[in-house]
Amino acid sequence: MDQGPLVIEQIEAGARLVRDFHSYMAVEVAFWIKTAEGYRWTLCIASDQINEKTWDLGYGEALRLIQEMNNPYLDLFRIRLVNSTSPLARAALEERRKFPGSPVGIRLGEQWFGDTAIEGAYIYPESTIAEKEGVSAP
Amino acid sequence: MRARYVENQNADVIFRQKKFSEKCWTHDLEVLVGLAGLRAALDVDTAANQQLNVNWSLVAQWEEISRYHSQPEAEARKLFEAVTNPQDGVLTWIKVHW
Numbered sequence: 001m002d003q004g005p006l007v008i009e010q011i012e013a014g015a016r017l018v019r020d021f022h023s024y025m026a027v028e029v030a031f032w033i034k035t036a037e038g039y040r041w042t043l044c045i046a047s048d049q050i051n052e053k054t055w056d057l058g059y060g061e062a063l064r065l066i067q068e069m070n071n072p073y074l075d076l077f078r079i080r081l082v083n084s085t086s087p088l089a090r091a092a093l094e095e096r097r098k099f100p101g102s103p104v105g106i107r108l109g110e111q112w113f114g115d116t117a118i119e120g121a122y123i124y125p126e127s128t129i130a131e132k133e134g135v136s137a138p
Numbered sequence: 139m140r141a142r143y144v145e146n147q148n149a150d151v152i153f154r155q156k157k158f159s160e161k162c163w164t165h166d167l168e169v170l171v172g173l174a175g176l177r178a179a180l181d182v183d184t185a186a187n188q189q190l191n192v193n194w195s196l197v198a199q200w201e202e203i204s205r206y207h208s209q210p211e212a213e214a215r216k217l218f219e220a221v222t223n224p225q226d227g228v229l230t231w232i233k234v235h236w
Contacts, residue, residue: 037203039166052212059192067185076184076195077168 006032006041006122011105013073014043015128017065022129024061025049028084030124031092036110036117044080046089055081087114092123103127139170141236165202176235183231190231193220197228 010032018030025047034041050058058081066074082089091114095106105128108121140162162173171177184191197220209217221229 035201035203038201039164039168042199055216056192059195060188063184063188063191063195067191076191077198079195080199 010073013071020065027129029092032122034119042080046082046084048084050081050083139174189226196220
């Protein structure tokens with residue numbers, strides 16, 4: 001389905017998931033990436049709260065929300081949770097800092113991103129996450 | 139997964155539809171699940187079993203290039219557990235369906 005470029009339907013589905021997930025676990029940054037050798041676009045959600053003790057709870061909730069959404073553009077093959085200090089998350093935060101307060105997402109082409117060679121990326125603007133506040137935290 | 143795919147195809151398909159058969163050389167689990175005719179079963183089973191869902195999601199992140207990446211031991215153990223867990227592991231699930 002997603003061997004080509006990232007499409008608007010994926011971005012919109014991801015935005016909804018990120019907002020809903022943020023109610024459960026505070027999201028610092030969220031982005032789609034396709035790694036240079038990867039098979040598909042993957043939605044990465046980065047949170048300070050993702051760690052050894054919470055990763056399974058986080059995945060459980062994200063996957064529960066995906067099932068609830070019943071959207072063909074999101075499934076278990078397209079989701080990845082990372083800590084905000086991971087190289088990928090830090091690279092995304094760094095890119096977002098270049099455009100503070102920007103209401104639009106940032107698209108990146110082929111490049112080195114954190115510790116990974118990517119074919120492309122889309123970083124959600126801060127407003128995508130901020131639209132829904134109120135974290136219940138695990 | 140490849141074994142399941144080959145088992146499901148008769149020789150006619152394998153030899154006459156070469157390009158289709160060649161797809162099974164991929165390491166992409168999502169594609170292999172589809173080729174093996176197990177996507178519907180996976181959707182039903184992961185909807186009913188949250189731990190299986192989480193395990194599949196973790197294992198699906200593996201790419202061919204991942205073998206060259208150095209990973210912390212905890213990450214490696216998580217992946218190993220997601221594959222081999224006797225109840226909800228990905229390999230356990232595949233074995234049920236081959």
